[in-house]
Amino acid sequence: MSKLYIVPTPIGNLEDMTFRAIRILKEVDLILAEDTRTSGKLLKHFEIGTHMHSHHMHNEHKTTENVISRLKAGENIALISDAGTPAISDPGFLLTRACIENGIAVECLPGATAFVPALVNSGLPNDKFVFEGFLPEKKGRQTRYLELAEETRTMILYVSPHKLVKTLAEFVTYFGEDRQICVCRELSKLHEENRRGTAREVLTHFEKTAPRGEIVIIVAGKPIVKEAKKNKFQKEEE
Template identity: 85%
Template sequence: MSKLYIVPTPIGNLEDMTFRAIRVLQEADLILAEDTRTSGKLLKHFDISTQMHSHHMHNEHKTVEQIVTRLQSGQTIALISDAGTPAISDPGFLLTRACVEQGIAVECLPGATAFVPALVNSALPNDRFVFEGFLPEKKGRQTRYLALAEETRTMIFYVSPHKLIKTLAEVVQYFGPDRLLCVSRELSKLHEENLRGTAQEVLKHFEAKPPKGEIVMCVAGKKS
């Protein structure tokens, strides 16, 4: 029976790969990978020889129809991203939606994703939260900040290292210098860091020590 499997992969530590994820990738007819070079290293480590095709943000609009056709022919296909769970700030939504529209079974395996450990590590309220992913680059960025300035839930952002200082300065500007936040860096890796404090304190830290690696930033909501 054909099925699309959404398969999370480790965000850093290879020990976070699940037994089930390995089995699904071994048994699939095809693996769709965001970057076949990056995923090739992962597959080699776990002795997975399944054929791979490239599926990323620059070609997903063009390849969805072809992939759906293969699924309709009876194939089982697994989708992975470079790290974490596909479709969470990574390609996956378009294909998942197309499969659902065509009545093709979709199953997402539980597994690694960066924002959950970052939220828990932050020590900020996590009974209710909002995941914002990456902020707009230019157009709409200020509008997003202005809307979120009134948000009372903990907010989660993905931030590239070369934009962290700019983003922290914007948090100070729009949310205030005393807004509590936590910057989680290199989660699950050897040099994992979770820096907690006010927006101003964390900004000063990274101005003196430029950040490296993958970053998740959790920001406290406005006090009601």
């Protein structure tokens, strides 16, 4: 029976590639890659010779039907992104949904993803959290900030390095300059950095030091203000 494998790839450190992921990529009939040039380097490193096709956010609506046809014909196919787990702020959801709708088995391998180590590294509460990914670029951005300003769970966001300072300035505006945050940069790589502090402190740092690499931001939720307990005299009066 054919199957679609969702295969995580390292977010920076090649040692994070699992033995199982390598085996699956060698055994499948086809690998769908977000960028075949980027993935080509990974496959070469692990001596994986499986043929690749391009599958990314700009063509996934057109390529999904063909992939479904190949799976129905009996092929096993693996989907990878440039880094991390496909479908997490990367292509993968549309194809996964199409497979389920067509009765095709889907199996996601456990593996690298950026937001989990960032959340743990932050030191902020992680018993409850919300994954936001990338915020809207323009339309709806302010509305989303106003909604997130009331969020009490820890928040996880992705941001590109050239938009980090702007985003941190927006945090100061919408969350307040004392909100605790952690900017996690270059996770798993040699120059990994986890910059913790208030929104104002972290903004000041990156205004002076230009950020580089992939970035995850962890934001503490809005503090919950508990109502003071009524004393026994208040209860009796009521």
